[in-house]
Amino acid sequence: MVFFIIGLGLGDESDITLKGLQAIKSCEYIYLEAYTSILGVQKDKLEEFYGKKIIEADRETCEEAIDEILAQAKINEDKNAAFLVVGDPFCATTHMDLFLRAVKKGLKVEIVHNASIINAVGCSGMQVYRFGEVVSLPFFTETWKPFSFYDKIEQNIKANLHTLLLLDIKVKERSVENLLKGKKVYEPPRFMEIKTAVEQIIETEKTLGKKAIGPKTKAVGLGRIGMKDQLIVAGCLEDFLEISMGPPLHSFVICAPELHIIEEEMFEFYRWKKKDSGVKI
């Protein structure tokens, strides 16, 4: 019995690797992790494409799903199982935890790698070698505004490095009220847009009285990378208050203060011109 953790890449059902598809075909139980990222296609499309039933594992049921997989794996030793992950298997802590739990139970685990935003960010025109620490930007609320993300961007800028900002995703979350009442009523999914990210950055700069970023800092907006309608737009930070990046997912690159020649050329190629909605490739 093999327990596969398979990266689906970015985009749609055709972004799986042949190795990944072959593995899925050999599986009896297939779980889809659906809360750290989303693919451009729905579960039923994937089911049709694979010719297999898929069980969706959201944040709540993910841990249970893991135990179920592990239990099933022990019972049906000749039946393979797979856990499907948008992007690459090891690009989220949850999946590393899943891996460890499985190997500790003595399961044979195989990883099938794929693209994730961590390396596909090269399409921004900024070289993957020149990125500093990745920064996650959570939704601010009235009462919770964690400004700590700012220090990391500042540190990258000081070191003349680019920053990849991963924007918050809220899928199948419950309001505090419903949580307290124990009600399984879910809020509609929310995906942070680049515009919101920029507003939060500006708010953070104002509150902290810092100026590491500023309205004229170069940045690259990434919308739906890997999908047919992906959008890559370069501009100054303040431009992104106006640019409409379209549906989710969005990611955002804050550029290093100095660009290499080829990065500069790529930036010009993607540069936003007012009245455009962006550059399509």
Added chain:
Amino acid sequence: MVFFIIGLGLGDESDITLKGLQAIKSCEYIYLEAYTSILGVQKDKLEEFYGKKIIEADRETCEEAIDEILAQAKINEDKNAAFLVVGDPFCATTHMDLFLRAVKKGLKVEIVHNASIINAVGCSGMQVYRFGEVVSLPFFTETWKPFSFYDKIEQNIKANLHTLLLLDIKVKERSVENLLKGKKVYEPPRFMEIKTAVEQIIETEKTLGKKAIGPKTKAVGLGRIGMKDQLIVAGCLEDFLEISMGPPLHSFVICAPELHIIEEEMFEFYRWKKKDSGVKI
């Protein structure tokens, strides 16, 4: 006419995505970039697998190849062309340059993403979010010992971040003598092993009188990631003078001073025990 730049991922012929394979099937001209990285299979295996002829583009002919692709693309407007790249299309500056030249000539360019060591490094157990700037380590020679790589690792360590070291690859290179004589005689390919990397790091520390790394610094050795016989071994820097990592390609992770709980667990899972050759998964 579409000009595809297609990532082959890491490993073998089955690591291409369905999208990538479909694109190749539509192409008349297919080039394989074969000097910034290598796949676990040879060109003829790929040709058989795709059912297509492949032209190998080494460092010398790569630029010519690009011009040829662009010229062909103009002449045969209904015939697609592809440029195949190990890993992800944008993980080397050369490929970004290729992209720019193509779009500037008015070609329709499509990118097919895939895994590269930049994101697959997550399999080391170190979280991809906690990596600082990527460091390339060139082969030292008697007369050329560029120590500048060390500063970057030092900076990452100070910021409590991991470092991914990409080890030098020399494919189809000519000796200075043969270059001067204009002789097209090539040196045998060379791939830096982790042992050599560690020796160079130690030499650099001694020469510069620095102690940012040291023999007890935690590190993870990666051999042939994505291939069937991949090897992941965790240990202290000095352990890697003894550990045999096997055939190329090797990559190396220098860990941040502090590991998160799950990173610590992964490190223990992969930890080298004397007399082992490493841990296989």
